Amino acid sequence: MFGGEDDDEDVQFEDVIIPVPTVQTVYRDSDDEDDDEEDEENEEDIQFEDVDFGALQSVSESHGEPKKLTLNLSAHTDVTALTRKVTVRRKPITKEEKERRVSIHRTHLLCLILHSALRNRWCDDEDVHKSLRPLLTNKVINQLTPGAHLPQFGQTESLKTGLQQAGAIFRAKFQITERGLRRALWAEDPKHLIDYELPSNADSCMDRSDFRKAAKKMQGSRDVGAQLYSVAVRHRRSGVAKTKTARCDLIQHDHDRTSERGGAQKDSRIAISLDPLVTGSIWKPKSFEPPATDKENAMSYVIAFETDGTAKDVTRRYAKAYAAKTRRLRIETATERGDDWWRQALKLFGRRWPTDLDEIEDVELAAIEERESMPRNVADFKDHPVFALKRHLRRSEVLVSEAQPAGSVAAGSKAPLEMVYRRKDVRVARSRDKWHRLGREVKPLEVPVKFLPRRPNARPGDFVDDGYGGDERDAAGTPMFTDDQTEPYRAPPVIDGRVPKNKFGNIEVFVASMVPEGGVHIGDEFDTAARASHMLGIDYAPALTGFQFKGKHGTAVLNGVVVAREFEDAVRAVMDGLGDMEAQAEQSKRALRAIKTWKRFLMGLRIRERIWAGVDSAERAEEGKQLVEEAEGKGSTEDDGVAAGGGFMVDSGNEDGDEPVRDDAQALLEEAASDITEEYEMEDDGGGGGFLLD
Structure with a gap:
């Protein structure tokens, strides 16, 4: 069926020689946005130490008789050194390290959300309800559930009084014995984590049974206490009737003060913030944010969970300066598309169709953000959204x-x-080159809005774009233009099938609008499109779609070709044919490998059959049974003198202590891997190959 082995392996293809395009490179300017962000982050990392100026105060002058003075210049130097502000520069993190930290932050944030969702389910446990039901008296329950006959003001006052009394009762009953969640800080050196151990008083509530025990004993961490209080308030009518809607606002931001606020909503319209253990406040959402000096506690995300498991971000309700301070600690500002990622993460816990109450709450949160006043600190204006x-x-x-x-x-x-x-x-504002990479060009006679200084490492005499369509040697800097000073770029059209090219033999297609009129871009990560165009003998240009930077040096990235539109179908047809030929060649290679494998297997079977030619069927069956038992681990582990190769008796060695005789069956199997023909015949050397002969 198949020819010779060498003929089957060598599948001949005709090589098509394609002109190699000139490699185009660029150099990244120092005014790139990434460099700017890193520079600004480095400036922000500068920290100043507080200096004790009391050590510099001189002793009050004495009006007594003059005394002998001793000058100590070394001590004077030490004291004056304290007067200078010491700048401690932290080592700036690399781009890779920043991406790694952002990835860890996202993973940590998702774990906290799942942790809160799990605790929210525990809050609906029936055993926990039974344990907390006797906590509140009937009087408190009646105040928490004011009757409809009372006016609006009376209902509000009754609810407020009931919440105060419920908080006082819970604060008196619950004992804080463990340490809850705290803010996770970054280790400056990996060595700091070698001897790290969890504190002995860490939160021990890890599963539902521990949560039930904490409800019975009324002790645990502040996090557990806040969750249990949320259960008590959420199901405040459990002895009378079920509430229409209850809500629990959970703060999950690595803190220890309070990890949630139980909030009761009247008709799901008002969120009431409660904190009985730390601040003892009611209806004061701004009081939950910890001070900025607390390094182990920071409020970055506030997630509100409903009884049905849905969640919503309500950080703006509790943060005092959301736009100026809190927003800078969140994932939205850490990456370019961080806000999209955050929306997708919360989408798993949101309702498929938002209700009217959800829209009302969204309007309320947006109004809170709009009412935020102008920052008073200069540092808060950096990256401020307003x-x-x-x-x-x-x-x-x-x-x-x-x-x-x-x-x-x-x-x-x-x-x-x-x-x-x-x-x-x-x-x-961007330079002409950057606008060109975005598919736009500067309008004629436009005046630059600013000039960026020359790069510090620029060589004297280099040409710099002067901003007026030409180059000027030793120009003052790079001119910058805004979007309203540009217009869409129009490449020269394709005429008579000829594609316009740059001096490198390529065509720049950074965006789809840069494809010349009358041409079409055929994308291809490999050179299949170029091969097809060359085989057809039509004019084409490799498409330059971007640059891959390594440091400040960028190498051109080519993706496909640009050809005349009338040749598009022909090029794609040839590309499909080349793809089919490559797939057929790969199939032929796999078939050849399969044939070689089967050939080796069959050759081994033929060799084994020749070895067993002088053995009767009963002995074969016995040997086969023994091999099966040994393979299954049921055979004897002791050395019974039977060799593994073929089942023949092999001498362990001669009387002089020589090495054991090698099993020729194993040797033949090893030689079967070599290139032997199907007409292989074993030679009888008279010795039987080391086997016992009759």
Whole structure:
């Protein structure tokens, strides 16, 4: 069926020689956005130590008789050294390290959300309800469930009084004996984690049974206490009637003060924030945020869970400065598309169809964010979504000419006032080259909005774009233009099947709109499209779709070709044919490998058959049975003198202590891997190959 082995292996294809395109490279400018962000982060990491100026105060002058003074210059040097502000620069993290930390933060955040969802299910446990039911008296329950005959003010006051009494009862009964969740900090050195151990008083409530025990004993961590109080308030009518809707707002942000607030909603319209263990506050959501000086506690995410398991982000309700401070600690600002990731994460816990109450709550949270006042601290204006200072603008950002100040702020009592502008008046400016990579070009005779300084490592005499369509040697800097100074880029059209090319023999297709009129871009990660175009003898140009940077050096990335539109069907047909030929060649290689494997297997069977030629069927069956038992682990482990190869008796060695005689069956099997023909015949050397002969 098949020819010779060598003929089957060598599948001949005709090689098509394609002109090798010139490798195009670029150099990344220092004004890239990534570099700017890293520079700003490095500046932000500068920390100043507090200096004790009391050590510098001189002793009050004495009006007595003069005394002998001793000058110690070394001590004077030590004291004056304290007067200088010591700048401690932390080692800046790399891009890879930042991505790794963001990935860990996301994983940690998802684990906390699942932890909260699990605790929310435990809050509906019937055994926990039975344990907490005797906690509240009938009087408190009646106050928590005011009758409809009372006016609105009376119902509110009754509910408020009932919550105060319930909090006082729970605070008196519950004992804090363990340590709850705390903020997870980054270790500056991996050696710091070698000897790390969990504290002895860590939270021991790990499963539902532990939660039930905590409800019976009324002791545990602050987290468990807040959850149990949420159960008591959520099911406050368990002895009378079931509530229509109950809600539990959980804070999961690695803290130890309070991990949730039980919130009761009247007709699911008002969220009441309760904290009986730490602050003892009612209806004061802003009091839950810990102080900024608390390193082990930070409120970054506040997730509210309903009794049906749905969840919503309500951080804006509890954060005092969400836009100025809290937002900078969240995943939305850590990456470019962090807000999309956060929405997708919470989508798993949201309702498929939002209700009217959900929309009302969304409007309420948006209004809270809009009512947030202007920051008072200069540092809070950095990356603020509403306000901006000129000092915090990136190198590629400018203010529009008609921007009007929205206020003023000073860095200190003696510092000059700085104008505060709206973030909507900030525009992103880019160079001509960057606009070209976005598929736009600067309009003629446009004046640059700003000039970026030259790169520090730029060589003297280099040409720099002067901003007016030409190059100027030793220019002052790179001109920058805003979006309204550009227009869509129009490449030269394809005429008579000829595709326009640059000096490198390529065509730049950074975006789809850069494909020339009359042409079509055929994407292909390999060179199949180029091979097909070359075989057809039509004009084509490799498509340059971007640059792959390594440091500041970028190498061109080619993806497919650009050909005339009338040749598109022909090129794609040839590409399909080449793909079928490659698939057929791969199938032939797999078939050849299968044939070789079967050939080796059959050759081994033929060799085994020749070895067993002088053995009767009964002995074969006995040997086969023994081999099966040994394979299954049932055979004898002792050495019974039977060799593994063929079942023949092999001498363990001669009387002189020589090495045992080698089993020729094993040797033949090893030689079967070599290139032997099907007409292989064993030679009778008279010795029987080391086997006992009759």
